[in-house]
Structure formats: C-alpha cells, structure tokens
Amino acid sequence: MPPTTPGTERQGQPPEPWPIFFLVFYFVIWRNIDMSFRDALAALRALSDENRLRALMAVSDRELCVCQIIELLQLSPSTVSKHMSILRDADLVASRKEGRWIHYRLSLEYAAPEVKALVETLREQLRESGRARQDKEMLREILAMDPSVLSRRQAEGGSDDNEMEQTAPNSSCCG
Numbered sequence: 746m747p748p749t750t751p752g753t754e755r756q757g758q759p760p761e762p763w764p765i766f767f768l769v770f771y772f773v774i775w776r777n778i779d780m781s782f783r784d785a786l787a788a789l790r791a792l793s794d795e796n797r798l799r800a801l802m803a804v805s806d807r808e809l810c811v812c813q814i815i816e817l818l819q820l821s822p823s824t825v826s827k828h829m830s831i832l833r834d835a836d837l838v839a840s841r842k843e844g845r846w847i848h849y850r851l852s853l854e855y856a857a858p859e860v861k862a863l864v865e866t867l868r869e870q871l872r873e874s875g876r877a878r879q880d881k882e883m884l885r886e887i888l889a890m891d892p893s894v895l896s897r898r899q900a901e902g903g904s905d906d907n908e909m910e911q912t913a914p915n916s917s918c919c920g
Contacts, residue, residue: 784836787834787835791835796820801838810848816895
C-alpha cells in the first residue's frame, strides 16, 4: 500500500468529525486566550489616559460619588462621565445609582486574571508617586466635605478650573 498524506486516506468522502477533545480545546482554551488578550487590550486602552488612571486610583480604596471624582480631577461632569464609562466598559470599575447620586468603585470581579494583575501592579507602583500623594491629600479634603454641598458648589461654577463647566442647579448628581 503506497504511503498516504495524513487526511487523504478517505479521498472523496467527507472528513471525520473532529474529536470532542479538539472542540473543547478550541472553545475553552483558544477562545479564553483570545478573550484575555482582548480584555488586556481594553484595560490598557482605558488606562492610557492620566485622568482615568487617577480616577481608578481614587476609587481603588473606597467608593466615591461622581461629584467627588469631578472635584478631584477638576474636569467637567461630562468629561468625567465619559472617562468613568470607559473604565466601566473595560470592567475596571462598577457604578451604582442611588437617586441622583452615582457612586463608583474598583471592581475587578469580572476581569481576566491578567487584567487583575495589571491593575494591582499599577496600583502598587503608582501608590507612592508624587501625583498619587497629591491626589490622596486632595481626596482627604474632598471626603471631609458634604457631597451635596460639593455638588451644589460645582453646579454654581465654584471651581477655579477653566474646564469645569457650569451646569443647571438641578442637574447635579448629589442634590
């Protein structure tokens, strides 16, 4: 019998179905590798902005109201909202709404192990940076304020930052 090329033994007949092992291997291992890669890319994109990284560091130790994040970053509410939605879409933060109050916290429960390791490494490495220390001090002052007073002050345009936009008094998140 002449030697045959693998897979040509049954020429003219349909190929045998893949053994279940290969299907399981494809769907469990290859797809998970692909998802982990995509998750890591989404996390890296989300963390590629200084303000998003600062926001993530701020909510990594405690839940914060969006008005507190606005005050910390000194950005407009719409800009902060966009940044937080990018972090949320990358499964790095979770939000909850309580009336008009929107709270954010670090949430890696659905993140791939590689993403968890990435975030933990960043937190560890950046925790003592100059910017993180400044934000930590500023956050202490912000946390000492009543969120509803803070929100009203933001709505009235009480920030010195040029990017902070004035909003109607009833559009604030905290009351």
